[in-house]
Amino acid sequence: MNAYVITEQKKRGVPLVKPVAGLIAVLILAGCGTIKPEPLSQDEITARVNRDRAEMYRGQEALSGPMTLSDAMARALKYNLDYRLKMMETALSRSLLDVSQQDMLPKLMADAGYRWRNNDSGGTSVGIDDGLVSLRPSTSEEREHYLSSATFSWDLLDFGMSYFRAKQQADEVNIAEERRRKVLQNIVQEVRDAYWRALGAQRLLDETQPLAEQIAQALDKTREAEQAGILPPIEGLEYQRALLDAMTLLNQKRQQMELAKSELTALINLPPGTPLVLQDTPTPLAPAPTNIDKLEQMALERRPELREEDYKTRIDSYETKRQIASLFPSLNLFAGLNYDSNDYLYNNDWIEGGVGVSMNLFKLLSIPAISNASDARAQTDDARRMALSMAVLTQVRVATERYKLASYDFQIAEQSAQVDQRLASISRAGSDNSLTSDLETLRTQARSIVSRFQEASSYAEAQAAYGRVLNSVGIDLLPDQVTKTDVASLSRQIATSLRQQESSVFAHTAGISVEKHPIAIQITRVPSGVSRGAVEQSVGRVIEANHLSLEPSPNSLNLQMSFSTGASSGTRKGVWTMRVKDASGAEVLTRQYTSYLPNETSTRSITALAEAATLSITSDLQRLAGAPPVLTATP
Template identity: 35%
Template sequence: MNESTVNTIPSPLRWTLVAMACAVAAGCASVEPVALTQQDMQAQQQKDGVNLRKDVAPISGPLTLDEAMARALKYNLDRRSKQMEEALALGQLDVNKYDMLPKVMAQAGYSRRDTQRFTGTTQYGQPVPGSFAPSQTSSSSEAAHYTSDLGLTWSLVDFGMGYYGAKQQGDRFMIAGEKRRKAMHLLMQDVRTAYWRSASAQLLKADVQKTIRLAEEALDDSRKAATERVRNPLEPLRYQRQLLENMRLLESIDQELSSAQVDLASLINAPLGQTIQIATTDLKNIGNEINQVPVQKLEEVALLKNADLREQHYNGRIAREETRRTLVRMFPNLSFNYGAKYDTDNYLLNRNWNEAGVQMSFNLMNLFTGPAQMKLAEAGVALADQRRMATQLSVLTQVHLSRLAVINTRSQFERADAIYTTDSKISEIMRNRQSVQAQSKLDLVSTETSAILSLLRRYQALAQVQVAESRLVATLGIEPQIGSTGELSLKELTEQLGKAQAPWAQLSAEALQPAPAPASATAKVASVVTNNSVANTSAASSSAPVTGVSASISAPSKGKW
């Protein structure tokens, strides 16, 4: 195609061909998938490694339980994720608030025709001629001109939808806060478990290794004696089997305790290979104040503060707001608009002008779909109510089960402590006998293994007591009164957690408080009778004996979070 042929193509067709060529070129463009390279992975891992330990204070000295929980609340990555989710929900709430504002639109444009826009005119009632004479044509706009306008539009339906949408997002923000509370309770339970496992590993590891070496020496001696064949061959084999069984038990204990440090380091965001020294001064029992709190008081607190139940209440509010959104969506839409416009067309006498309008619109299909939409929204409300009631029953069940778990685990701890006390005395006697060659190594290994196992079960039972109490606290939805973990330093947060006492004494005092006296004389008499009954109950409970734990642990404390 030569130049003369190109020049013969009409101008509109020429521009059409150019546009089609651009569209075809854009359609042929493809994006190939790009796999991550090893360099990209290594670079990202280095950045993540730096951010992982960013602003994390190193552990200096023995780690107390309060500091471990403070580190978990401040540095745990899963907790940070929950906090970010809550912040994201708050940001979404701020964004949804703008949906209630009018829409302000600014536009600018450019229009160009390749030919001048002429129109023909005829007299009224005359037929339209096949062509117009030049005197019968006129033009009312330029071939090229610029336009701009600034307009404001406000819709009543959009305002209603935005209003109820913002209320729903506010409830979702509150749900994110409840999920953060629940995650905090679960985190504190996990920290307690990992801390006590680490404490057990620190106290038992040396004894376990020592007993394993003693068992290996006894096993070697037995095998050497078996080769001499001075005894019945069945006796050495039985002896060796008992040694091997004890060694297997000791090795299983060692393997179980070996992962405790890794679990604790992961929860408090410490280097996984770091050896964490546990402060042994924290190895003490909790008090028995929970037995003095009536079950009715525990149920009352749980129904008010449990995170799962509060979340279902918010879900119910969201479902009810959705019914209102559905109702607003079916209303006729009333919209207002106002705008300032400008046009460079020289044919216009007024290039600047303001424009305002009111519009009413209604989707006639809402007459048919409206009942179905409302029925669906009401079904969502019924489902939310049913879930809330099911959660309420589940929470009450958890309160009773958690309370029983605290009582049962305390009883198991007392039994495990008594067993350990007995085994430790037996082990001491066996060591004294073995020192004067009055006892075989097998008996010593067996008694040492039993003592180690009893001590392990003692600390496991003690950990289960505190974990059971933490689970009950989580079910009640009570958390320690501390400041913002982001604003407090690690030392300040540790001190606040150390001062925070378990809520049982306060709940017991609230349960014993008399109800306010009514105005009528009859109600006053009833109040006096009730107060006397409560006082008698308090006196009876205070005079009842309370079983304590063995004094070999330490004096019972009031209990901490």
């Protein structure tokens, strides 16, 4: 009878459980069937694009005046999006380190809850031998009661695992920092390359468009002359071919240089189309470094890639220690406070504590495998580091040789540009205003502009090769301590830091400050009917085109030029006498330039000869004025 009653009481809860479970199952299935893919609307996409575009350029300082190379580097450091990403990754690594350090703390678990049931829990006792109920059904738990506890626990094995994971995460922070250094060094290299190419474009693009228009007009005249029979067909086509070749070369050089400014604005994160003026300050190239062994030692110590490998090796050593530590027994200490509102309990609150030790004995069998894996990992790390070290040493030597070759190429391009400028001047001087003479003059002018583009491109390549030497050694952009973060302050700190660090690589740095002497022009004598002002303007253009300054200054060099005529073997000759005096009036240079005179002496011919004469002493003027000298590199 008692057993029957107990069984009936147990069955009372069954009719309530099944309907509730069925209802929950129906709700879950209904919810799963209502989820459908929802594409973004065009308004949401447009809002995201507008938000991103505003965020890309938010908070940037406005441009003020011409931009120097250190200004461009400062803006790249502060606003470049790739560098910002690396900064965020470094910050993320530091946050993960903080999380790993928190894992080493003991655990203090607080727990609270509420319990309710629709009937009483409890039980009875049944005899083992006869199966008869020996006690009536009873309960020691209320249908509704509250529980709470606070347990402090500390596991020695968990602490060891967390300790080694934290040490590994600390080295991950160091790796993120080295990757940030590498990204910054690459950005500096790209900024240096784009800056000098953009500066070359800035110097020459204004002269390119008028010449392109003249060539286009000359092509039309040549076609008309060929159709009218003034020029033989073969000669007319040859001139057209020559002019088209000159136009093609001119467009190619112009496009190469024009793209550099767009690259520079992207690197410093300026909005596309922002007007950008670069400061045109002559910067001498440094002689190539000779102490290669010293550079190789510096590279092996400074390169971010090798430092990253050092940290990876240390991470692997911590991994081995962590695996060995996992073999030890787990010692767990715990203590806690407990409370239960159940009125049937004799003690509603109590304190408990204990110690537990556990160990997986089968893990001891993994000791040989852990040892073999550790040896293999160490050998792999050493091999990878050795291979990378060899690549770094090769990069140092290749970068140094490239700089030597780039310096030599610039020397040749500079001399070629001066020769082509002189040819263009002489061609203009001997032009007799005939169609063939004008076409030849245009062709020499186009070649002169192309040569100057090549000179600017070679100089940019030499500066880029200079930067690659610094990059191969692992030179940093910033000093150890940065005091201010506005663009002007960053620019000054970058310029100072680069000069100090570059001096450890190059005996004379490319950014070294030298005293600059502007050129003052004085035309003392010209033939009658020749415009002295036109001659002075042409000479001034030649001086500025060769990276010399005309700004008035107390320490200016005074270039005096006087023209005279002579005769030899029945041929008229023109002589330009040039004297250069320093600020004190002392004569530091005297030269004469002699050339044949055309039959008709005009402002055009005398001006062209004056340009050729000035070009003949350009190297001397650069040396006296402190501008970039002609390099003495060997191929």
